[in-house]
Amino acid sequence: MLVMTSDRPREISVRAYGTGGVTVAVLHGGPGAPGSVASLARALAPNFHILEPLQRHSGETPLTVAQHVDDLAQVLPGRTHIVGWSWGAMLSLSFTAEHPELVSSLALVGCGTYDVTARRSYQRAMKERLGAENVARIRALTERAVTATADERSHLLDERARISNQAQSVDLVEDGTADLLPDTQGHDETWHDVIRRQEDGIEPMAFTSISSPVVMLHGDDDPHPGEATFETLQSVMPQLAYKSFRHCGHMPWLERRARTDFLETLRAWIMSHARGLEREP
Numbered sequence: 001m002l003v004m005t006s007d008r009p010r011e012i013s014v015r016a017y018g019t020g021g022v023t024v025a026v027l028h029g030g031p032g033a034p035g036s037v038a039s040l041a042r043a044l045a046p047n048f049h050i051l052e053p054l055q056r057h058s059g060e061t062p063l064t065v066a067q068h069v070d071d072l073a074q075v076l077p078g079r080t081h082i083v084g085w086s087w088g089a090m091l092s093l094s095f096t097a098e099h100p101e102l103v104s105s106l107a108l109v110g111c112g113t114y115d116v117t118a119r120r121s122y123q124r125a126m127k128e129r130l131g132a133e134n135v136a137r138i139r140a141l142t143e144r145a146v147t148a149t150a151d152e153r154s155h156l157l158d159e160r161a162r163i164s165n166q167a168q169s170v171d172l173v174e175d176g177t178a179d180l181l182p183d184t185q186g187h188d189e190t191w192h193d194v195i196r197r198q199e200d201g202i203e204p205m206a207f208t209s210i211s212s213p214v215v216m217l218h219g220d221d222d223p224h225p226g227e228a229t230f231e232t233l234q235s236v237m238p239q240l241a242y243k244s245f246r247h248c249g250h251m252p253w254l255e256r257r258a259r260t261d262f263l264e265t266l267r268a269w270i271m272s273h274a275r276g277l278e279r280e281p
Contacts, residue, residue, distance in 0.1 A: 012071045015052040017045035022274040024081045025051045027072075027088030028178070029110075031194075032058070032187030033161065035180035037085050040109075040253045044083075047267055051080070055091075058186035064193045069095045076102050081274045083266065085109040086224075086250065090194065093214075093233075097206045105213040105273035107266055110222055110250045111229055112194075114204045118228050125223035129167040138163060145184065153184040169249035170221050171256040207236045213273045215241040217266065219248030219258065 015038070024044060028036045034054040041050045056063060056071050072095050081104045084092030089108035096103045113119045127135060141160050145153045158181055165176045197203045214237055218226030226244060234240045243265060248258035255262070 011074050012056050013054045014075050015041070015054065017041045017050040017052070018048055021048045022081060022270055023051065023077060024048045024083060024270060024274075025053060025072075025076060027053065027082065027084040027091050028055065029086030029088050030182060030187050031055065031063075031068075031087045031091075031190035032157075032183035032185075033087075033178050034183070035178035036176075037083075037088065038179050039174065039176065040083070040085065043253050043263055044267070048270065051076070054180070056186070057183050058189060062193075063186050063189040065091070065094050065190065065197060066193075068190065069098050073099050073102065078102065079104050081105050081107075081270050083107045083109060083270075084111075087112055087191075087194075089216075093207050093210065094197075094203065096210050096212055100210065100212065103212050105269070106210075106215070107269055108214065108216045109252060109266075110218060110224055111216055111226070111233075112224060113229055114198060114232050118225050118232070121225045121228065122223050125225075126164070126167060129223060130163070134163050134167065150185065154181040157182045157184045157187065165251070168223055169251060169255065170219075170247050170258075172249075172251065172254045173256050173259065174254055176251045176254050204233055204236050207233065210237055211239070213241075214239060215243065215269055217252060217262065218242070218244050219250060219252050219255065220244050220246050221248055222250045224250065 026037045026041050028034055037052060041052045044050050053072055053075055055068055068091055079102060082092045089111035092106050096106060113122055138160055141156045145156045148156060161182060162175065162177055216226065216230050230242045245252055245258040245262055248255045252258050252262035
């Protein structure tokens with residue numbers, strides 16, 4: 001594994017896995033959860049050349065979807081197959097709408113929501129799965145973050161993510177925790193812009209310009225409402241396909257009873273839609 005950087009100050013770091021074959025970029029969730037797809041990158045590395053862009057950390061200027069899109073455009077090496085997880089799936093759609101020339105095809109894993117109704121469905125499901133004790137724990141962590149330092153907030157968000165990962169899963173082979181600390185400020189700034197774009201009617205309408213092959217891969221037990229999101233997205237992307245996985249939550253590549261089927265499906269999708277994009281070893 002390598003971390004590639006550039007002298008150009010606007011570029012982001014990219015971790016690379018594998019040595020050859022089709023180039024695939026895996027986009028992490030959050031927003032602000034770098035390292036959350038490292039285990040997926042490692043699972044795909046024996047078959048492909050994997051790039052894991054680490055999205056921009058917060059700074060003096062508030063983060064926006066447009067900034068993340070611009071950063072990604074600077075680090076992709078040309079036409080690439082993109083696998084986006086959770087918020088990363090949403091970013092992959094925003095990116096492809098702006099840079100169709102850089103995208104071979106898209107796989108949306110556990111994609112996030114695009115309307116108020118779907119978000120409320122997710123929130124209800126999470127409240128039920130967490131239970132009263134964990135809801136109280138998350139509330140306490142959120143309250144502590146108000147007066148915490150930036151570093152403390154990152155650790156608090158990391159603890160919240162651990163609790164949420166369990167609630168969003170069925171039977172994980174490992175806990176799925178990211179190997180890097182989350183960026184709380186970056187999460188809040190980016191998600192605020194995500195909601196703004198939806199409220200302003202920019203997304204998902206912007207995705208009508210996407211002509212690349214796109215598939216949603218979604219766990220049947222993921223609290224994110226996959227079928228509802230599929231219907232919303234297919235209305236603007238008629239080519240969108242959908243495959244669900246039984247006994248599977250929000251991180252299919254780590255679900256004991258679904259991971260083999262999921263990884264085989266994803267590998268087959270990449271190979272069938274990325275012909276001619278092989279990278280020399």
